[in-house]
Amino acid sequence: MKPTCVVSLGPKRYNSEPESHDTSPNYDPHEHRNVSRSTTNFETLIHMLKAFLGTGILAMPEAFKIAGLAHGFIFTILIGIICIYSLHMLIQAQYVLCKRMQVPLLTYSDSIKAALRSGPSALHKFADLSSYVVDVFLIIYQTGMCCVYLIFVSVNVKQLLDEFLPEPMALELYTLILLTPFVLILSVPNLKWLAPFSFVSNLLTLGSFGIILYYIFSELPSIKNRQLVGTLYELPLFFGTTLFALEAVGVVIALENNMKTPKSFGGYFGVLNFAMFFVTLLYAGIGFLGYWRYGEETRSSITLNLENKNLLAKLVVGFYSVAIFISYGLQGFVPVDIMWNRYLSKRLSHLKHAWICEYILRIALVIVTVLLGILIPLLGPFISLFGAFCSSTLGIVFPAIMDICVKWPYNLGYKYWILIKNIFIIVIGILGLLSGSYKAIAEIVRNLSIGDYS
Template sequence: MENESLKLRNVGNEKYGTDKEEVTGEDDYDPHLYRKVEHPTSNSETLIHLLKGCLGTGILAMPEAFKNAGMVNGLVFTFVIGALCTYCLHVLVQAQYTLCKRYRVPILTYPESMKIALESGPKCLRPYAKFSPFLVDFFLIVYQLGICCVYIVFVAKNIKAVADEYTTNDFTLTQYILMSFIPFVLINCIRNLKLLAPFSTLANVITFASFGVVCYYVFQDLPDISEVPAFGTLYTFPLFFGTTLFALEAVGVVIALENNMKTPKGFGGYCGVLNVGMVFVTVLYVGMGFVGYWKYGDLSKASITLNFPPQEFLAKSIRILYSVAIFISYGLQAYVPVEIMWKTYMLKHLEGSDRLMVWEYVLRIASVIVTFVLALTIPLLGLFISLFGAFCLSALGIAFPAIMELCVKWPNDLGPGNIVLVKDIALIIFGITGLLAGSYSCISEIVQKLSAGQLD
């Protein structure tokens, strides 16, 4: 461990410009003071970015999530899942801070943190340390590509809903997905995120304007609330869990935001950026799910925009505008897996090549192809959302942070009665159960719908 600590310390000093002679001991080292971020963000800017990262297609799927849980279950358990996500994010950020402090480096990535934590954890977990970065990267890549699949299907479904009102051509959803391939390739070939910044601002404006239109529709002629089922079935509850987790969890965004803050200590705490942002997001999601399900009941669709009257101009406009916003966001979401695959796995095998840019574009186009193949194979928007939420975020957002905290505090800092150990084991079991149950329910539903030819 001492050699590993020294190695990490030297890498951190070299990478981030830390003067290791200033470091006199673990208790004296504050990683936040040694971070050198080129363009640090303020607390308010970080909060805005957090809201932006959480408000995607997931919020439009909340009425269908409530349909799978029932009104009362949906209301209660959305708050529970929101609180759980927030707590696990705190656990993850604090564990990473402790590791940075222990090994005297300003910043550690999620995969690096997982590896180092396992190396210092219980002996039964240490053999898995060398494989853990690949596992974390796998879930991160699958999750981000899954978001891209959701975006493709979302755009195609909403464009089809509008086009069907104006054309007599009976194009299928598959054809609309194929027609959007080139635009998605082009936006994913933008290598510099700064070029996407103006479009991202436009997407944010469209997104928040869309919420106003959604409220306009859902609050009109609300039915008697007693007609809406209070409880769903045990079989469909995992679908609710996956969708809600997909909507609320933003583990990749949170780590990046905390690492780029001007005052990272303002991220945590009772009134910190994370709590304020997650409370706002959770309340917004609960409101959307509650009122949307109250309005449309069992007719709630995978995106609430698909429930709006197809013949009305306002409904058509919001479908088009929101599709544009989601299309722009595809470039941002696809940027993450491409960066991981390119910088972590491919670049080291291409050193000295004079065709690095060509290979990077090959990777970007291949990533789009993979997401389109999945979208074409399983064009089921709601189940896509639930599947990737249950499969990826149960691990990344719940189980892995608990494993990391357990290892970081092992063996002498587990609290009275080993309460930290008990709590983390419970979180790990819950995360694995959510992954297995949610994935099983989603895959079962996907098979049934594909067998019956139901693509809506």
């Protein structure tokens, strides 16, 4: 007699036969979704590009300075492939779990809870805890992204405006001044209304890239003067920076959940593959060319290498600062959505003006990022830290665990090759988390101790 997997989440309970993946052939979760203000394929693609074309891509030349031209290009492509594959595993696992439970939609945290309950018995006791862990990691990660975006805009606005002032103003003051504009952009209530902002942001971003490439190709030195491979000790920083740049798992899940036609998200020619293929090549190209051009003078953001007295350079800084400012609203949508819809709205629904509490939450999130930006204004190491700590877990380790669980125990492939493959991916993620986090924290401490905030 075959064992029966039991998946339980909330009041529904679903008993399943493992060999058939526990799915009802007549139930398609995508056809039962009823999302208010859902986004079209084009709007989703626009948001996807905006989510990935953030501050991370401007840090890629510095990442290549750490890894070298050859290692940097190869590892960027490999990390991109792992990220794409992991996102597909996550989306597919969520779909299978929705079919098993006959629900149209599951959040990331609910998905991993259901997955662990249907996986190996040793993991069942961690199911409830895993839901909270995922939510906490998503909140930390997306808040960290917002913090990095705030630091980026503050640094670049200071670069633009200081020359017009009698005396340069402290970075902390610029950060405080930006508090109100960031509160306003985070007050846009849903992804549908954010789509036009993301479209404008993408146009500004592509225009900025065009000007950056003009600067790069105007004075390319001999490539012989650039190192091809970096030191093993420094590679964790490269891993953290690149993973931060190529992972946006919280936004990706939110976008897929809010699509009008979610079937178009996955697949060989779906929105996910199209966006990630373009983004991965762009990241590798900008990193390679940026380090080739500026070498050991490459800074934490390539915009800081441009001749800031030149009008074109000022346009790049201005355009990209506006683009990142707009992106803050998209990145901040995720932690607000988790904290409000999963934990606070039901507890505060009895209040007459509960919606005011939601906007207080949005203001509080901006204040937290402002305080972090003032306390730790180190863009490069901060990017590496959040990339290594949260992206490794959310974007690599958890999807692999979920893939094992939803296919347990009869669908793990010939000689358990799927299990072996996923264990290998989990090991990569854990090694990246430990080594990258340690190196980034050490770099932050070192820079703070010597007063270097560049």
